[in-house]
Amino acid sequence: MIKVEKVCKAFGHLQVLNGIDFAVREGEVVCIIGPSGSGKSTLLRCLNQLESVTSGKVYIENELIEDKVPGEAYSKVNHKKAAEICTKLGMVFQRFNLFPHMTVLENVIISPMTVKKMPKAQAAAIGLKLLQKVGLEDKKDEYPSRLSGGQQQRVAIARALAMQPKIMLFDEPTSALDPELVGEVLSVMKELAAEGMTMIVVTHEMGFAKEVAHRVVFMDKGEILEENTPSEIFANPRHERTKAFLHKVL
Amino acid sequence: MKLEQIMNAMPALLKGSVLTLELTVISIIFGMILGLFLALGRLSKNKVVNSCCWFYIWLFRGTPLLLQIFFIYFAFPMFFTPPLKLLDFPSALIALSLNSAAYMAEILRAAIQSIDKGQMEAAKALGMSYGQAMKKVIIPQSYRRLIPPVGNEFIMLLKDSALVSSIGMTELLRVTTQIANRTGNAVIYLPCAAMYLILTTIFTVIFEKLEKRYSVYE
Numbered sequence: 420m421i422k423v424e425k426v427c428k429a430f431g432h433l434q435v436l437n438g439i440d441f442a443v444r445e446g447e448v449v450c451i452i453g454p455s456g457s458g459k460s461t462l463l464r465c466l467n468q469l470e471s472v473t474s475g476k477v478y479i480e481n482e483l484i485e486d487k488v489p490g491e492a493y494s495k496v497n498h499k500k501a502a503e504i505c506t507k508l509g510m511v512f513q514r515f516n517l518f519p520h521m522t523v524l525e526n527v528i529i530s531p532m533t534v535k536k537m538p539k540a541q542a543a544a545i546g547l548k549l550l551q552k553v554g555l556e557d558k559k560d561e562y563p564s565r566l567s568g569g570q571q572q573r574v575a576i577a578r579a580l581a582m583q584p585k586i587m588l589f590d591e592p593t594s595a596l597d598p599e600l601v602g603e604v605l606s607v608m609k610e611l612a613a614e615g616m617t618m619i620v621v622t623h624e625m626g627f628a629k630e631v632a633h634r635v636v637f638m639d640k641g642e643i644l645e646e647n648t649p650s651e652i653f654a655n656p657r658h659e660r661t662k663a664f665l666h667k668v669l
Numbered sequence: 670m671k672l673e674q675i676m677n678a679m680p681a682l683l684k685g686s687v688l689t690l691e692l693t694v695i696s697i698i699f700g701m702i703l704g705l706f707l708a709l710g711r712l713s714k715n716k717v718v719n720s721c722c723w724f725y726i727w728l729f730r731g732t733p734l735l736l737q738i739f740f741i742y743f744a745f746p747m748f749f750t751p752p753l754k755l756l757d758f759p760s761a762l763i764a765l766s767l768n769s770a771a772y773m774a775e776i777l778r779a780a781i782q783s784i785d786k787g788q789m790e791a792a793k794a795l796g797m798s799y800g801q802a803m804k805k806v807i808i809p810q811s812y813r814r815l816i817p818p819v820g821n822e823f824i825m826l827l828k829d830s831a832l833v834s835s836i837g838m839t840e841l842l843r844v845t846t847q848i849a850n851r852t853g854n855a856v857i858y859l860p861c862a863a864m865y866l867i868l869t870t871i872f873t874v875i876f877e878k879l880e881k882r883y884s885v886y887e
Contacts, residue, residue, distance in 0.1 A: 467794055468793075469790055469793060502796070502798075505796070508794075509794075509795075510791075512787060512790070514787055516785075516787035516788060516790065516791035517791075518791070518792075518810070519810065519886050520809050520810050520886050521886075529795075529805060530792075530795035530796055530797060533801050533805055534795065534797055562886040564886060575791075578795070579794075579795070582795055582796055
């Protein structure tokens with residue numbers, strides 16, 4: 420469903436991704452763990468074109484959306500088509516990034532209405548169902564600033580789902596939350612996973628990774644050092660740096 | 670100075686105020702529209718567009734408004750053969766609009782840039798194009814931040830519009846000067862000042878109200 424080949428990403432002289440090969444199958448939940456600055460978020464952002472790769476290939480549902488040879492500035496793929504394919508990816512950010520000037524429901528329905536030109540009534544019907552799913556239909560007319568962090572993140576999940584994505588990307592979705600609010604967001608994510616959504620989750624929640632992930636990927640210094648089932652990676656980490664990292668966080 | 674003299678001058682002063690108001694409101698609207706394009710140009714990655722917009726702002730902020738008014742009214746028509754006949758009202762309007770566009774552009778650019786980057790990213794991640802994200806997400810959020818500096822610019826322009834009296838526009842200041850010259854009584858400038866104060870006060874209040882209205886979500 421997603422395939423990444425030899426992806427490198429540099430910001431100026433700083434090499435953030437160093438030849439990443441990575442794939443995700445349909446229905447799979449993959450957690451990416453690793454120390455901060457290891458390139459986890461950048462990898463996620465390269466998937467939906469918030470960052471463009473320096474070199475390498477990215478496929479979404481067998482369609483090539485990035486194809487760069489080292490040293491060449493331009494991707495060989497059609498940008499418009501790539502952007503269209505990327506609408507199959509939904510993304511949830513660490514800091515929610517809800518639109519503060521819109522109510523909760525407006526946040527959820529703005530993209531189907533703008534991008535898919537869906538009539539308002541239809542979008543609102545879908546939006547309400549999604550808000551119900553994340554348990555916030557009673558907050559539909561509130562502005563985001565009136566909600567707690569956990570509620571905001573649940574709205575952000577509903578907003579991403581409103582575009583009916585095939586794959587959901589989560590970029591440290593609980594890192595900006597007070598500890599007591601983490602659970603409500605994780606339970607929405609667990610529900611999504613149980614419904615068979617393909618998910619890539621960058622997280623520091625090892626409990627979530629253990630319980631929900633089919634596969635855990637450990638990244639450090641722009642490389643994937645190890646990937647395995649959660650039971651295997653947490654019980655028998657093979658790489659020294661994985662051991663050191665897990666020792667610190669567990 | 671008799672009260673009667675002031676009362677007699679009032680209709681003329683009011684007429685002048687209406688012209689001042691017309692010039693200011695129309696110029697600020699044109700200035701805003703042109704300013705938005707200039708601001709987007711200054712934010713553009715296209716180097717040619719960006720430098721053109723930079724040049725425009727540099728030119729109009731770097732020269733006196735009075736000179737711009739003279740240039741457009743006297744010099745600009747000379748570039749045509751036969752010389753263009755530009756009337757005073759359109760000339761004044763063009764000069765004030767072009768000038769305020771330069772200031773508006775900087776105000777708009779600052780407001781747009783002050784919106785958190787995550788907003789554009791979220792809009793893009795939801796599939797919106799740059800234009801859609803600007804229209805639906807970024808620019809609407811900049812409204813509230815725009816109101817104080819735009820209000821400021823409006824009041825500056827209202828006062829600066831007095832400069833077009835130099836090309837014969839009978840706006841508030843010009844009307845007053847005419848009356849003062851005719852009657853030989855310069856105290857008439859006092860009610861003129863009062864008219865300006867009334868106008869600026871009305872708009873200060875309007876802009877404060879607008880600011881409150883747009884801060885509901887914060």
